[in-house]
Amino acid sequence: MEEQNEKVVAMPRIGEKAPVFKAVTTQGEINFPADYKGSWVILFSHPADFTPVCTSEFMTFASMEKQFNEAGCKLVGLSVDGLYSHIAWLRTIKEKIEYRGMKNVEVKFPLIEDITMEVATKYGMMMPGESNTKAVRAVFFIDPKGVIRTIIYYPLSLGRNFDELYRALIALKTADEFGIATPADWRPGDDVIISPAGSCGAAQDRMEGKEEGLECKDWFFCTKKLDKEKVLKAVL
Numbered sequence: 001m002e003e004q005n006e007k008v009v010a011m012p013r014i015g016e017k018a019p020v021f022k023a024v025t026t027q028g029e030i031n032f033p034a035d036y037k038g039s040w041v042i043l044f045s046h047p048a049d050f051t052p053v054c055t056s057e058f059m060t061f062a063s064m065e066k067q068f069n070e071a072g073c074k075l076v077g078l079s080v081d082g083l084y085s086h087i088a089w090l091r092t093i094k095e096k097i098e099y100r101g102m103k104n105v106e107v108k109f110p111l112i113e114d115i116t117m118e119v120a121t122k123y124g125m126m127m128p129g130e131s132n133t134k135a136v137r138a139v140f141f142i143d144p145k146g147v148i149r150t151i152i153y154y155p156l157s158l159g160r161n162f163d164e165l166y167r168a169l170i171a172l173k174t175a176d177e178f179g180i181a182t183p184a185d186w187r188p189g190d191d192v193i194i195s196p197a198g199s200c201g202a203a204q205d206r207m208e209g210k211e212e213g214l215e216c217k218d219w220f221f222c223t224k225k226l227d228k229e230k231v232l233k234a235v236l
């Protein structure tokens with residue numbers, strides 16, 4: 001086994017409480033996740049300030065911040081850079097960078113300084129196979145109770161799809177709100193999946209069409225309609 005794989009690092013997992021930390025950010029000090037109690041929050045890392053993929057990502061996320069906020073979700077970024085680097089980079093983005101129709105973009109959400117890598121290590125954002133000094137592109141969705149609900153990782157070279165991050169947030173909130181699951185590529189207005197039959201009798205009833213409003217592909221795979229307006233009213 002290569003040396004890089006020998007050190008075992010505990011990583012937070014879905015369903016666990018988000019690890020607690022205090023940090024300096026571009027918007028002042030934060031206590032995480034306590035300061036975000038009652039709200040969804042996306043905590044995400046990027047490899048480094050003043051790099052092109054990260055710049056494209058920050059401009060995209062900042063441009064969508066209002067949309068995330070309206071869905072009850074706050075954004076918090078992190079990289080293994082210092083506060084003054086963060087400030088200089090965000091100023092450069094606002095003053096100089098035009099990208100895909102975005103310009104004069106102000107990043108208003110906090111960007112954590114993490115030179116010591118304390119937070120990045122706690123959250124499993126450091127992946128030595130990629131880099132010993134840069135965090136990978138990690139995304140943690142944390143619910144209003146401070147529980148980690150989804151984790152997505154991307155390597156250094158791959159910019160994230162922010163439409164997917166928004167879709168995932170809406171799907172998580174919809175699942176909570178309506179007690180359903182969402183199938184592949186689900187978007188509001190698409191049919192949703194109901195919990196599997198819990199007994200042989202229930203499975204039989206479903207196959208005989210005794211449960212109204214369901215469409216069953218088989219006894220374990222039943223969907224129902226969920227109105228788009230109803231979803232949006234509940235989650236936005």
Ligand code: BEZ
Pocket residue numbers: 047048051052053054055134156157
């Ligand atoms: C970038 O954001 O462009 C980048 C950062 C680290 C490694 C490779 C690319």
